[in-house]
Amino acid sequence: MENYEPEIVAFCCHYCAYTAADMAGSKRISYPANVKIIRVPCTGKVDAIHIMKALEKGADGVYVAGCLEGDCHFKTGNARARLRVARVQKILEDLGWEKERVAMINMSAGMGERFAKTAFEFTEKIKSLGPNPISQGKIEVQAVS
Amino acid sequence: MITAEQKPMQEIIQYLAPYSKILLVGCNECVTVCAAGGRKEVGLLASALHLNSLKQGKTIDIKEITLERQCDPEYVEELTSYIDAADAVLSMSCGCGVQTIATRFKQAHVYPAVNTKFMGASLSQGVWAERCQGCGDCMLGITAGICPVSRCSKSLLNGPCGGTSNGQCEIGPETDCAWRLIWERLKELGIEGRYEALVDAKDWRPAGGAGPRKIIREDLAL
Numbered sequence A: 001m002e003n004y005e006p007e008i009v010a011f012c013c014h015y016c017a018y019t020a021a022d023m024a025g026s027k028r029i030s031y032p033a034n035v036k037i038i039r040v041p042c043t044g045k046v047d048a049i050h051i052m053k054a055l056e057k058g059a060d061g062v063y064v065a066g067c068l069e070g071d072c073h074f075k076t077g078n079a080r081a082r083l084r085v086a087r088v089q090k091i092l093e094d095l096g097w098e099k100e101r102v103a104m105i106n107m108s109a110g111m112g113e114r115f116a117k118t119a120f121e122f123t124e125k126i127k128s129l130g131p132n133p134i135s136q137g138k139i140e141v142q143a144v145s
Numbered sequence B: 001m002i003t004a005e006q007k008p009m010q011e012i013i014q015y016l017a018p019y020s021k022i023l024l025v026g027c028n029e030c031v032t033v034c035a036a037g038g039r040k041e042v043g044l045l046a047s048a049l050h051l052n053s054l055k056q057g058k059t060i061d062i063k064e065i066t067l068e069r070q071c072d073p074e075y076v077e078e079l080t081s082y083i084d085a086a087d088a089v090l091s092m093s094c095g096c097g098v099q100t101i102a103t104r105f106k107q108a109h110v111y112p113a114v115n116t117k118f119m120g121a122s123l124s125q126g127v128w129a130e131r132c133q134g135c136g137d138c139m140l141g142i143t144a145g146i147c148p149v150s151r152c153s154k155s156l157l158n159g160p161c162g163g164t165s166n167g168q169c170e171i172g173p174e175t176d177c178a179w180r181l182i183w184e185r186l187k188e189l190g191i192e193g194r195y196e197a198l199v200d201a202k203d204w205r206p207a208g209g210a211g212p213r214k215i216i217r218e219d220l221a222l
Helices: A017-026 A048-056 A077-095 A112-129 A133-144 B009-016 B039-055 B073-083 B095-104 B178-188 B192-196
Strands: A008-013 A035-040 A061-066 A102-106 B002-006 B021-027 B061-067 B088-091 B110-112 B114-124 B127-132
Touching: A008 A017, A008 A048, A008 A112, A017 A035, A017 A061, A017 A112, A035 A112, A048 A061, A048 A077, A048 B039, A061 A077, A061 A112, A077 A102, A077 B009, A077 B039, A102 A112, A133 B039, B009 B039, B009 B088, B009 B110, B021 B039, B021 B073, B021 B095, B039 B061, B061 B073, B073 B095, B088 B095, B095 B110, B178 B192
Parallel strands: A008 A035, A008 A061, A061 A102, B021 B061, B021 B088, B088 B110
Antiparallel strands: B002 B114, B114 B127
């Protein structure tokens, strides 16, 4: 597991986190390549099923990055996203998974440094949690067969 | 509408443990509106069950389908082409839907994925409250449109009990005393005189006291 590099999906709002990632690029601030960005028009567009499907397809961690509280371009999209992330966390807990694999993060468009810092911190957190539990299932099956 | 909540995940997982091919059936009616068993919840539950089985190194085959109404035989009939391929059926409708499937498909192992709660109304987005107990003899016409049967904890019919405190029910401060609400609304409408009229002891037979209930409309029954 030493060379384990997690796959992380980040749903980023067009008006803040995605622009912040762009800002990080413009400022030549690097962030881990583990983070794969999916641009969304607003984090309110991200539904619980999108996060679940990312995990089902093997993502080791998923975060939703939206505007600062109260600053959503569409008023309440980020507040809705926070509740949906909490719902997925509850489902993961019910399944006996680590709820920390899923997170909601807030930032503004100008926070390039914060985007990079968040990407580093989340990647480290997922590294400490280990791979998505479904990959453990595959390993166990291979060991049996 | 009939309200419901999803069962604890571990209970559902236990039900399905012996099976590998699941027909997961949602309902487009009440449980869709109260976000317990519509198409969206079917997708989420299927995804959660997939995650659970993949972690154990197993694969589970889940066919997702959401019927217009699970409590009507003509819609349940749509399951005919899928039922034989499934080891078990997991229904996300209220108890009526689960039983309609079990009645139609005698050999099918049918399990509920939700707990049916009550007949309720939506207070705001994501909040539902009990508003009717189906007593079979509606009293709303004499209680200013507020139901003492479903909203008074004791279903009292002639005013509040001694447990009312500052307009709230003794079971908890979050529950309004139904009879306080009725009195205030009678006053607002200027018909508080109705409060004096005594209601006779209620006949609870239409409420289910005489056994399971049935409606037969001769003009509609073929």
